[in-house]
Amino acid sequence: MPRRTSGRVTLQDIADRVGVTKITVSRALREPQRVSLPLRLRIEAASAELGYIPNHAAGALASGRSHSVALLIPSLSNAVFSDIQRGIEEGLRAAGYQLLIGHTGYSILEEERLIDTYLGYGVDGLVLSGTRHTEHAERLLRRAGVPVVETLELTPAPLDINVGLDQTAAGRALTETFIARGYRRIGFLGARMDHRAQLRMAGWEAALRAADLSTEYCLTTPQPSSYRLGGEMLGSMLQRWPALEAVFCCNDDLAAGALFECQRRRLAVPDALALAGFNGLDIVEATTPPLATVVTPRRRIGEVIAERLLARLGGQPCRPQSEDLGFEVRCGGSIG
Amino acid sequence: MPRRTSGRVTLQDIADRVGVTKITVSRALREPQRVSLPLRLRIEAASAELGYIPNHAAGALASGRSHSVALLIPSLSNAVFSDIQRGIEEGLRAAGYQLLIGHTGYSILEEERLIDTYLGYGVDGLVLSGTRHTEHAERLLRRAGVPVVETLELTPAPLDINVGLDQTAAGRALTETFIARGYRRIGFLGARMDHRAQLRMAGWEAALRAADLSTEYCLTTPQPSSYRLGGEMLGSMLQRWPALEAVFCCNDDLAAGALFECQRRRLAVPDALALAGFNGLDIVEATTPPLATVVTPRRRIGEVIAERLLARLGGQPCRPQSEDLGFEVRCGGSIG
DNA sequence: CTCCCCGGAGTTACCGCTAACCATCATCAC
């Protein structure tokens, strides 16, 4: 049965070369101290010489462990996820785990497919963005018997480990800042409108209701957010509600786009219109004026995820639990 | 030997349930038309009921094919790679392949580690960013016997398939545009300075030399680029060379940061200073004035990669080859 | 001098799945 290009070097090839059995080679490569030094050196030499590539599929199959963890993210271009990824990766690498990434494009169906694929490869853990999944995906995850992390937003009923922040509270806190500064006609501008954006919007709404203010100044779209879209949507809002005083944009990109549009229109920010974004990306400090935003502890979220994951992988059992890492409202110049 | 949580459902479990052998179940799931309809329906029902998760590690081991391809990218937050990723993913998904992603953080050592991991999982193909790899990685790739794509920049000696554009020519073309418009003191501002940035800089230098202009106005740093860094570095350049007329920034982020800095200093762009970036990201059209840039065909690069990869996976052999997809110099208002 | 322990290497069995080949049976042309 001719399998792939037969040139692939196996443990057996090394064993034959050195004159031992393959289990000895396996040990020499994985637990060097279990093999006598001279033998180990000969094995390492032979392995290098032959160009051995360990077959992790076989290893994972035999041992049930793969020393890798998968992270599924909705978007590759969103800096939110890259910060989280860095936090996770740093923590895991120190413990000898490799982080594999999957791109869901904000689709829980695609997420399901990737969960299936990575679980099928035998990853030792899984990190998901968000708390919404397909029914089938949840079933897979429950049966998989590996630690699962849901991140970014919080849920009262986590599948397993949940690390994030209260998006609604954050949206509410930012809106309350607007209110405290005397703004009354406060709009919401949202794109993509994934679950987190919806939660932020709910926070905006709650704050306005609590202060007895109108919630009518709201414009959202399912389109992916971009600078251009932020500018265009702001234009629509101003046309529709010329008396608008402030706009809470559901992320920093939209806010920056809206700010650029104001600059084109020579509309003074914050005097004629106040703006705020969400996340605390690099761009909020770069613009003039700097944008108000909610800074989310993304790096820390990643680090905590790695900690929890490693604890669980190390055998510490624990109940499903949520961990709230908070947020910080930052008042850039864009709200005065 | 108690392996992972024993609850994991296997083909055998389904087979027992239905009263057939596991190979029949395997066939029913992979090649439905090879099994009689009633039996197939019973198998599918049992599979769903038991919550079967196929073990791809075992499948890949037995068949030598995994129906997945790995893409290794240096940065998750750089939109350049997300466009390429989307192009690849779209093409591959139609053919039933899954795209897996690895993050190298611009380190060829980390790249090597990921190549090892993914090859070890038996991916059917590999896409790498750039043409620089460790010696060991190149050896692994040659032995692996799977198609390998190197992308973004071009190389005269590709490992296998090479799809990208001539970064040096692009840097040169942009610089020549500056020259044609009458600028003489043209600087280069670079961060991260990976291989592609170096090639662009070489293009800048070549254009200046050809026009007999000075190449002294050059400031680079190994730090990762960001808006803030673009602003800071522009500040340093202006302090050092107050007579600077134009600056070619090695990517759009830096250019935008530089533009923001000009706005803060009330330095008119392009009248007092011309600016240009590289890549053609969303932000170049959002700023006032829009930024000049080199638009790279990233989406198209991804699509071509998928085509070439699928052709090779379909059995079409071919020699190592480079494919140049070109670029387009776009004159935003930032160079007048 | 035994006995026991321990480091170092080998044996056996199996992880979950699939390729290749084989067995069976109904159908059909001649």
Add this chain to the structure above:
DNA sequence: GTGATGATGGTTAGCGGTAACTCCGGGGAG
């Protein structure tokens, strides 16, 4: 009726590793 044919499902033998146990020889304790 007979063999060829095709559709369907089973048998066998691994893929490349690793866990758990076994075996062997040497050294220290009693």
